[in-house]
Amino acid sequence: MRDRLIGWSIHLASVAIGVTAFLYPFFAPALPQESFGMAHAEDAPLLLTVLVGVCFAALLVEAQRQAGSAKLVALLGVLVSLNALLRFVEVAVPGPGGFSPIFFLIVMTGYVMGGSFGFLMGALTLLVSALITAGVGPWLPYQMITAGWIGLSAPACRPLVRMLGGEGTWREVVVLALFSGIWGMVFGAIMNLWFWPYAVGPQEQHWQPGLHWTGGVLRYAAFYLATSLVWDAMRLAGNFVLTLAFGLPTLRVLRRFQQRFLFVYRPSEQVSV
Amino acid sequence: MIHPVAWLIWLGAVLVVLTTTRNPLYLAVMLAVLAAVLTRLRRVHAEETPRVPLSPLHFALIVLPLTALFNALTVHVGRTVLLRLPVTWPLVGGPITLEALTFGALNGLALVGIYTAFVVLGYAVTVRALVGLIPRAFFPVAVMTSIALTFVPVTLRHWQAIREAQAIRGHRVRGLRDHLPLFLPLLIGGLEHAFQLAEAMTARGFAAAAETPSTRRARVVVASGLLTLLAGWLLQLGWGERALGGALMLLGGGEVIGALWYLGRQVPRITYRHTPWRARDLAIALAAGVTAAAFLVPWPGLERHSIFFYPYPALRLPEVSAWLLLALTGLEVPLVLMPAARRLTIAPRMSAGDHAAPHAPEDDRRECSRTVAERGDLTESRGMATPRPLETATAPIETGERL
Numbered sequence: 001m002r003d004r005l006i007g008w009s010i011h012l013a014s015v016a017i018g019v020t021a022f023l024y025p026f027f028a029p030a031l032p033q034e035s036f037g038m039a040h041a042e043d044a045p046l047l048l049t050v051l052v053g054v055c056f057a058a059l060l061v062e063a064q065r066q067a068g069s070a071k072l073v074a075l076l077g078v079l080v081s082l083n084a085l086l087r088f089v090e091v092a093v094p095g096p097g098g099f100s101p102i103f104f105l106i107v108m109t110g111y112v113m114g115g116s117f118g119f120l121m122g123a124l125t126l127l128v129s130a131l132i133t134a135g136v137g138p139w140l141p142y143q144m145i146t147a148g149w150i151g152l153s154a155p156a157c158r159p160l161v162r163m164l165g166g167e168g169t170w171r172e173v174v175v176l177a178l179f180s181g182i183w184g185m186v187f188g189a190i191m192n193l194w195f196w197p198y199a200v201g202p203q204e205q206h207w208q209p210g211l212h213w214t215g216g217v218l219r220y221a222a223f224y225l226a227t228s229l230v231w232d233a234m235r236l237a238g239n240f241v242l243t244l245a246f247g248l249p250t251l252r253v254l255r256r257f258q259q260r261f262l263f264v265y266r267p268s269e270q271v272s273v
Numbered sequence: 274m275i276h277p278v279a280w281l282i283w284l285g286a287v288l289v290v291l292t293t294t295r296n297p298l299y300l301a302v303m304l305a306v307l308a309a310v311l312t313r314l315r316r317v318h319a320e321e322t323p324r325v326p327l328s329p330l331h332f333a334l335i336v337l338p339l340t341a342l343f344n345a346l347t348v349h350v351g352r353t354v355l356l357r358l359p360v361t362w363p364l365v366g367g368p369i370t371l372e373a374l375t376f377g378a379l380n381g382l383a384l385v386g387i388y389t390a391f392v393v394l395g396y397a398v399t400v401r402a403l404v405g406l407i408p409r410a411f412f413p414v415a416v417m418t419s420i421a422l423t424f425v426p427v428t429l430r431h432w433q434a435i436r437e438a439q440a441i442r443g444h445r446v447r448g449l450r451d452h453l454p455l456f457l458p459l460l461i462g463g464l465e466h467a468f469q470l471a472e473a474m475t476a477r478g479f480a481a482a483a484e485t486p487s488t489r490r491a492r493v494v495v496a497s498g499l500l501t502l503l504a505g506w507l508l509q510l511g512w513g514e515r516a517l518g519g520a521l522m523l524l525g526g527g528e529v530i531g532a533l534w535y536l537g538r539q540v541p542r543i544t545y546r547h548t549p550w551r552a553r554d555l556a557i558a559l560a561a562g563v564t565a566a567a568f569l570v571p572w573p574g575l576e577r578h579s580i581f582f583y584p585y586p587a588l589r590l591p592e593v594s595a596w597l598l599l600a601l602t603g604l605e606v607p608l609v610l611m612p613a614a615r616r617l618t619i620a621p622r623m624s625a626g627d628h629a630a631p632h633a634p635e636d637d638r639r640e641c642s643r644t645v646a647e648r649g650d651l652t653e654s655r656g657m658a659t660p661r662p663l664e665t666a667t668a669p670i671e672t673g674e675r676l
Contacts (some may be wrong), residue, residue, distance in 0.1 A: 003484075006492050013499035020506060054502065054529050057411075058495050061533060064413040065492075070479045073413055074471035077420025078428075078463045084421060085428050124414065128421040131400050245449050249457055257464045261471075 010062045011115075011152075014055035018145055021051045022190055025197040025207050026216040048194065049141065056145045059152075060123065063116040071261045076117065079109060080124045087129035097234025098188055102129065104242045105250075106147060107180040110154030112254040118151020142194045150183045167255075173247035181240035188232030189224060196220060275607060277402040279554035280394060286561035287390040287604060293568045295379045296582035296591045299601065300386065306604050307389040313608055314396040329389040336388075337381040344377025345369050352587040372584040379582075397607075402548070409537035416479075420470070424463075431462055488539060491532040498528025553610040560603035567600035 086101040102125055110118020123144040130140050157179050164171040197207040205223040207216065290303055311329070327335075345355075346365040351372030360366040400422060407415040435458045444454055505521025508514040571577060579592040 003489075006489070006496055009496035010492065010499060013496060013503055017499060017503050017506070020503070020510075024510075050526070051502070051506070054526055055499065057533060058499055058529055060414060061410055061495065061536065062492070064411065065484075069471075070474040071468070071471040073416055073479070074420060074467040074474060075464070077417045078424055078467035078470070080417065080421035081424035081428050082459065082463050085425055085432070088425075120414070120417065124417055124421060128418060128425075131403065131422065132425055241449065246453060246456060249453060250460065253457065253460055253464070257468075260468060 007062055007066075010058055014059045014062075015149070015152075017051055017055040018149070021048050021055070022193045024048060025193065025220070026213040052141055052145060056123075056141060056148075059119060059145075059148065063119045063148075063152075066114070066116040072117065075257075075261055076120055076124065079105065079121060080128050083121070083125040084129035084132055087125070088132055096238070098184070098231045099234045099238030101238070101242060102126075102147075103150060103180055103184060103187070103235075103239050104246065106151045107154050107176060107183070107239075107243070108247070108250050108254060110151030111157055111176060112251065112258055115152045115155050118154045119148040120151070122147035122149070122151035139191070139194070142191060146187055146190050150180075150187065153183075154179070168248075168251070170248070172251070173244060176247055177240045177243035180243050181236045184235035184237075184239040185232045188228050188235060192224060192228055193220075196223060274548065275397065275557060275611060276548055276550050276554040277398045277406055278550070279557040280397045280607075281406070282558040283561045283604065283607060284390055284394050286565040288387065289565040290568050290601070290604075291383045291386045291390070294580045294582070295376070295383065296579055296593075297379060297382070298591050298593050299580070299597065300379065300382045302598065302601050303386050303604070304382065304389070306601065307386060307393060309605070310607055311389060311393050311396065313611055314393060317611060318396055327388075329385060329392055332388050333381075333385040336384050337378060340381030340384065341374050341378040344380065345374040348373040348376070350585050372586070372588050375584045375588055379584075405544075408533070409540045409542050410533045411537075412540050412542065424466070427466075428459070428463060432459055435459055435462075485539075488536060491535050494528050494532040494535075498525045498532065501525030501528065557606050557610060560606040564600045564603035567597060 083102050083105045086105070089101070106118060106122045106125060109121045113121075126140065126144045126147045130143075154176075157175050161167065161172045161175050164175065166172070205219055205226055207219065211219070287303070287307070290299070294300065308329075346358075346369065349367035349370065351368075351370030353371035354368040355371055355374070356369050358366050358369065404415055404418050404422070407418065432455070435455055439454055444451070446452060446455070502522050502525030505518045505523075505525060507518075508521065509518030512518075566572075567575075568577075568580060575596060576594050577597065579594045579597065582591045
C-alpha cells in the first residue's frame with residue numbers, strides 16, 4: 001500500500017510537472033524581452049529543459065523499478081530494438097506526413113504489460129531509434145517523455161474495454177485504434193509546444209509575451225491548424241489503420257508471452273552456505 | 274580520444290550560442306568553427322563514417338531557402354519592400370520585405386548550426402560511449418538500451434530471413450494485411466529470443482534488486498522533491514512569487530537530484546575500460562564553459578547588446594563585440610587538442626571479448642574499442658557483462674584488414 005502510494009505520488013507529480021512545462025507558454029506572464037521579440041534569448045528554454053529532464057528522470061527511475069527483473073529487461077530490450085527498426089525503415093522509406101509505425105507497438109505493450117513497461121517502451125524506442133538513425137537532437141528529450149506518456153496512459157483503455165465486452169473482441173481493437181489515433185494528434189500538438197514560443201511567423205499564430213492564456217490558446221490553435229493539422233492527421237490515420245489491421249493478432253501474441261514473463265527472480269536476503 | 278563528457282559540454286556551449294544570438298556575424302563564425310571541427314573529425318575517423326540521413330550541406334540547402342521564404346511570405350513587417358502580393362490572398366498576401374527574408378534566413382542558419390553540432394557529436398562520440406554516460410541510478414535502462422542496440426542487426430537479419438521464407442512459399446505483399454505474416458513471426462521470434470536471453474542473464478546472476486528501507490526512503494525523497502518543485506513553480510506562475518517559488522523549486526530539484534545520486538551509489542559498477550579525464554578534456558570543457566557564460570550571463574561592464582540582432586523595422590549592419598568574438602574562439606579548442614589520425618597495426622584477428630592486445634599502443638586500443646563498440650559490445654553493469662547474442666559474441670573482428 002505504502003509502495004503504491006509512493007509510486008502514484010511520483011507518477012502524478014512528474015506528469016503534472018511535465019504537463020505544466022509543455023503548457024508553460026500559455027501561463028507564462030512574460031518571458032524576458034531583452035531581445036525585442038526573441039524570447040528565447042534568456043533562460044526560459046534552459047529552465048523548461050531542466051524541469052522536463054527532472055520529471056523524466058523521476059518517472060524513469062520509478063518505471064525501471066517495476067521492470068527490473070531479467071525477463072522484463074530482456075523483453076524490453078528486444079521489443080525496443082524491433083520498434084527502433086521500424087523507425088529505421090520509416091526514415092529510409094518515409095510514410096505519408098507524420099505517420100510512423102512505432103506508436104502501434106508502444107500502445108500495445110503499454111496496454112498489455114502495464115503503464116511502467118509502456119513508458120519505458122516509448123521512451124527507449126525514441127532513444128534507441130535516434131541513436132541508430134542519427135536523430136539525436138534537442139527535440140529528443142521531449143520526444144522521449146511524450147512517447148513514454150503514450151505507453152504510460154495505454155492501460156487507461158482497460159476499463160472502457162471491460163465495459164464494452166472484454167478482451168479479445170473487435171471492440172477492444174477499435175478502442176485501442178481510437179486511442180492510438182488520438183495520441184497521434186496529441187503527440188504532434190505536444191511536440192509543437194516546446195518550440196512554439198521561440199518560432200517566428202505571423203503575429204496571429206505566434207506566442208507573444210504578456211498574452212492572456214485564452215489568447216495564447218487561440219493563437220496556438222491557429223498555428224496548429226496552419227502548420228501541423230494535415231501532418232498529424234496522417235499520423236492519426238496511420239495509427240488507427242495499423243491498430244485495426246494488426247491489433248488482434250498482436251494482442252494474442254503479447255498475452256501469450258505475458259504469462260511466461262510474469263514470474264521474477266529475486267535475490268534471497270538470507271543465503272545459507 | 275577526447276572524453277565524451279568534454280564533447281557534451283562543448284555541445285551544450287554550441288547550443289547556448291546558437292539559441293541565444295541571431296547576429297549574422299556570430300552565426301557565421303559559429304558555422305565556420307563547426308565546419309572546421311567536423312572536417313577535422315572526418316579526417317580522424319575517416320573509416321568510421323556514422324550514418325547521417327542528410328549531410329549538413331544538404332540540410333542547409335533545404336532548410337535555408339525554406340525558412341527564409343516561409344518567414345518572408347508570412348511576416349509582412351519591414352521597410353524594404355521587395356514585392357507586394359495581393360492582400361486578398363490568405364496568409365501570404367501583403368508586402369514581402371527584405372527584413373523578413375533576412376530574419377528567416379538567420380533562423381535557418383541557427384538550425385543548420387544545431388544540426389551540424391549533433392553531426393559532430395555523432396562523429397566524436399561512439400554509441401557505446403553515449404550509453405556508458407547513462408547515470409548509475411538508471412542501470413536497468415542502460416542494460417535495456419545496450420540489448421536493444423545489439424539486437425537491431427539481429428532483428429534485421431531475422432526480418433530478411435522471414436521475408437525470404439515467406440517469398441519461397443509464394444507470399445506476396447499487396448496490401449497492409451499482407452505484412453502480418455511477416456510481422457508476427459518477427460514479433461514471436463523476438464519474444465522467444467528475449468526469453469532465452471533472460472534465462473542466460475539469470476544464469477549469470479542478473480536479478481531484480483530487492484528494495485531496502487534506504488531505497489524506499491530515497492523514493493519518498495524523490496516524491497517529496499517533485500511535489501515541492503511543482504508547488505514552487507505554480508507559486509511563480511500563478512501568484513508571481515518569484516523568490517519563494519524559486520527557492521522551493523531549487524529545494525525540490527535538489528531533493529530529486531540528491532535522491533537519484535544516492536540511488537546510483539547503491540549500484541556497484543565496474544567499467545571494463547575507463548576513459549581517463551585528461552588535461553585536454555578539462556581545457557575543452559573550461560573553454561566551452563567560458564563561451565557559454567559569455568553569451569548567457571550579463572557580466573557587468575561588458576557589452577552584450579550585439580547578441581540580440583533584430584532586422585526589423587529596417588535592415589542595418591550588425592554590431593560586433595570583440596570580446597564576444599574572442600569568447601567564440603573557446604569552441605575551437607577541440608581543433609587544437611584533437612589527436613591526429615593514425616593508421617593502425619593491430620594483430621590481424623582478435624575476438625570481440627579481447628578488445629585489444631595488451632601490448633598495443635594506446636591509440637590502437639582506443640580505436641579497437643570503437644570498433645568493438647560499433648559491433649554491439651554491451652555496457653557492463655552490476656559487476657557483470659550482459660550476455661551478448663551468439664552472433665556478436667563469437668564473430669572475430671578483422672581489424673587488420675579493416676583498419
